[in-house]
Amino acid sequence: MSETVIKCESVYKIFGENAKKMLEESNGNVDAKTFQDKGCIVGVNNASFEVAKGEMLVVMGLSGSGKSTLLRCISRLTDATGGKIFIEGQDLLQLNNKELIELRRNKMGMVFQSFALLPHKTVVENIAFPLQIKGIKTEDSISRAMEMVKLVGLDGRENYFPRELSGGQQQRVGIARSLAVEPDIWFLDEPFSALDPLIRKEMQDEFLRLQEKLQKTIMFITHDFDEALKLADRIAIMKDGIIEQLDTPANIVLNPATEYVRKFTEEVPREKVLVIEDVMDTSNKNNLGDIKVSKDDIIENVAEKILTQEKIVGVVDSNNNIIGSIKPSTIIDTVFGGRKNNS
C-alpha cells in the first residue's frame, strides 16, 4: 500500500446535549438504543479505517445510516464527538480555525447532493469562487475556472446562472468547483443521487474518466449499491452508524460479513462485478490450453471464451506470467450457483 492520506481511529459522532459526557462514560461501548433513551442520537459509531493515496473509498448505506455524518466529521463540517482523524498525518481535530481554513483551501474539495451552487453567481463565477476566496486575482481565477469549465464539458455555458442549467449540468459545475483548487482529497456526498438514471450513468462514466486522469484520494458517499460496485476501489457498508464491512467490491460480493450486507449482494449480477482473479484456482497451473485470460478481466467479458474451451484456461498477470487457472465449471458456479459460497 502507498501512503495513507485519511486515517480514522474510533470516530464517534453523537448528537445530543450530553453526548460528550455519555460517550466518556460508555468506554467505547456505544449502544444506539440506550443513547436514544437518554435523548442522544448516534450518528457514527466507532469508525476506524484508512484511505490510501489515489484510492477511492465508497461509503454505502441507506438514509440515516450515518454515512454523510461520517463524511462531515472527516471534512470537519461537524466536530466528531470522540476518536481521532488524521489527514496526511495531521491531527484534524487539533487544528485551529486558521489551519483548518488553510487545509480546506488547498487540500480538500467537496461535491454536494443538492449541488449547493451559489444562486447569484454564474457558472464561471461559481467555479472561481474557492479561488477568489483564497485571494487569487480575478483574472487568474477566471481563466483557471474556464479550464475547469472545459474539463467538465460546459463550454459555452459559462455565463449561465445555476437556475438555467439542468441537474446534470449543475452537478458538473459542482464538480468543477470542487476541483478548481486542485485538491488532493475529494469528498463527494451522493453527487449523483439527485439525477435521473440515464444522466447518472453518464456522470458516473465521466467521473471514472476524470479520476483516471486526476488520481485523487476520494471518499464517495452513495446509497446505491450498484454505483458503489461500479466506482469503488473499496466499499464501506454502514448501518446505524456502524461500518458493517469494509472491503473490495469482489470480497463483499463473495464473502458478505453480515446478514445485512448479504441482502445487498443477493441481487447483484456477480459476473459483472467479479474479475477472474477473484475466482481462479492458484494451485493448478498445469495442463492448460492455449488460450489465456488476464486476471483483471471481468468474468462477463471472458465467460464465452472460457466456456467454449475443452481444456482448463490459464490466468496470466500483467507480465504474462501464469499465476493460476480457471475451469469452465467455476464460471458456471459463479454465475448460477454462486449463492452456496455464502454457506
Next chain:
Amino acid sequence: MEYLKKYPKLFQWLFLLIVFFALCFAIDVPETYKFIRGQAEFVKDPNQSVYFFLGKEVRYYAFDVFWRLPPLLGWLPIWINDSLFFLMNEWMPMEFWNEDTQEFKTRPLLLQISRNLTSFMTFLIELIREILLGGLETIVAFTSWDFIDAYPWLELPGLPWTIVAAGATILAYKLSGKGLALFAGLTMVYISIFGQWKPSMQTLSFILVAVPLSFAFGISLGIAAYKSKRVENALYPILLVMQTMPQYAVLVPALVLFGVGDHAAVIITMVVAVPPMILLTILGLRAVPPEVIEAGRMSGCTNWQLMTKVLIPTARRDILIGVNQVIMVCFSMAVISAFIGAKGLGFNLLLALNQLNIGLALEAGLCISLIAILLDKMSLAWANQQQDYFGNLTFYQRNKNIIFFGGSIVVGIILAYIGTFVFKDTFNYLFEVPHNKGISTADFWNKGVDWIFDTFFVYIKAFNTWLIVDVLQPMRALYLRMPAVATLVLAVGAGYLIGGVRSALVVAALTLFIALSPWWDRALVTLYMATFGVVVSCLIGFTVGTLCFQNKKSAAFMLGVCDIFQTFPSFVYLIPVMMLFGITDTSVLIAVIVYATIPATRYTIEGLRSVPVGLHEAATMSGVNKFQRLTKIEFPLAFPHMMLGINQTIVFALFMVIIGAFIGTEDLGQYILKALSDKNGAGIGLTLGICVAFIGLIFDNLIRTWVEKRKKHLGIA
C-alpha cells in the same frame, strides 16, 4: 348529537358566541354613560372618580366594572412622561467641555448623548444637502447674511438641476438599462419643471441618510440575531410590537428625546424602518440551504467571507424585500415626520392638505411616489447587477458612463451660464426652478375637483350620508355597546379555541392592557373602523386576486400593480379621497380600504399560486370544472396563506385608520395627533401607540396560531 360529534369546534364557537351575546344583553348601558370626547385627565368634572397611584392622580368616569373596567393603567402615560423627563433633564449630570464657550458645562448624560447624536445626523443631512442644493442656507450657517449680500452668486444651488438629472439618468442606465434610465430622467425633469426641486432634494437628502443607516443597522442586528439565539430572543418582542405600532405614535417620544427637525426625523425613521429589515434578514439567512453553507465552508471561507460572500448573497431575495420595505417606510416617514419639523416634500404635502389645496398636494405626493419608486428600482437593479469578465472592451466602452457624466457636468454648467443671459431679470431656470415658480397643474386639479364636486355633489353626498347614517353610525354604536367583560370573554374564548391556553393567556393580557388603559372607548372606535376597512378590503382583494389568478399574465400584472402601490407613502392615499369625499369618516375609510386591499390581493394571488401543480392536474383528471377546482382544491389549500394576507391587511388598515386622524376621526389616532402638540404628550403618545400595536398583535397572534395549525393539518408547513 351526531353533528356535535362531527363538528365539535363549530359548537364550541357557537357556545362562545351565545355567551358573548348573553353577556351583551345582560349588561345594561349605564344611564350616565356617554362617549367621552375630551381626555378625562384634562376635564375637571365633579362626576369623575379619582385615585392616586405612585403619587400620580388619575381621573376617570366610573362605571359598573362589567360595563367598562376602571383605567387602572391610567398612571402609566403620566409615569412614562415623568420618567422620560427625569432621564433627559436630571439623570446623571456630568461636566462636558463646551468648545464654543470654552468652559465646562453641567448637563445630564442622556441629553448630551442625544444632542451629540442629533448633531451627527444634522451633519450627514447637511452634507448631502450641500451637494444637492448647497447655496444660501449652508453658507449662511458658516458665514453670515452680510457675506451673502455681498456675493449674490452664492445663492445658487450646489449643482444645476440638469446635472443631477443627467447623473440620475446615467446611473439608472448603468444599473439597469434604457427603461429605468428613461424613468429616472422623466422623474427628475418632472420634479424640476414643476418647481419641486428644492423640497425634493431636501427629502432626498433625508432619505439618503435614513435608508443606508436603517439598512446597515437592520442587517447587522439581523445577522447578530441569526448568530445568537439570545440576541434573537431579546429582539423578538420589541420587533413584534414595532411591526404593529403606528408610525405616528413613535413621533411623540422622539420629540422629547431628540427635539424638532430633520435630525429627529431621521432617528425616528430608523426606529420604524429597522425592525422589518431585521426580520427579513433573519428570515432570509435562515432559509439558506445548509449544503450551500457547507459548500462555502469547504471552499475555505473565513466566517466573514462566509457571511458576505455566501450567506447574504444567497439570502438576497429576502434582504432585498427588506430594502424595499426600508425605502417604503422611509418615504412614508418623510411625510409623517413633517409633523416634527422635517423639511421637504412631506411638509409641502401636509401644508397643501391642510389648506385643502388638492392640486398642490397631488403634485407633491406624485413627487414623493416617483422618487420612492425610482430608488426602489435602482436598489433592486444594483443588487442584481452582473459583471462581464469576457468582454474585450475598449477604453471608451469601459468608461462611457463616467465620460457621459463628465460631459453632462460641462454641458450643465454651460447651460446654466447661458441661462444667466437668457433669463436676465428673472430666475435662472436652467440652474434651478424655484419652488412654486415652475409649471403647476394645481389649478387644473383644483378646478377638476370643483367640477366633480359641482356635478356629482348630489350623488357623492347621498352616498356619503347613506354610508355614515345607515352603515357606519350603527356599526359604531354596536361596537360601543359591547360591555368590556363580554369583549374580554370573546377574545379569550377565541384565543382558547384557536391556540389553547397559551394563546388565551396572551390574548387576555393584550386585551386587558387596552381595557385598563383610559382609552377603551377610543380603541373600540379604532377597531370598528379597522373592521369595516378590513372586511371590505378582503372582499375586494379576494375577488380581484381570484379573478386575476385565472390568467398568468393578469396575475403577474396585478402583483406588479401591488408592488407600485405599496411604494406609495401612506399619506398619499389621503389626497384623492379628500378630493372626492372631503373631511369625513368616509374619506378615511376609503383610504383604508384602498391601502389595505394591496396585501389582501397580493396574498390571495400568492396563496393560489402556491398550490402545487400536481394537485391541479390530479383535480383536472378527476373531472372537476374550473369553479369546483377553485372551491374544492385551491381555496382550502391556499387559505392559510390568504389568512396571512388578512393579517397584513389588518396591520395596514390600522396604520391608515390612525393616519386618518389627520382628516379627523374620533379614535386613538386623534389623541396621538393631539399628543404631538402637547408638552406632556410623550407618555400618552407612546401608550396609545402600544394600545394600537396590541390590537394588531391580538389578531396577529390568533391568525398566526391558526395558520400554523392549519398548515400542519394540511401537511404544507
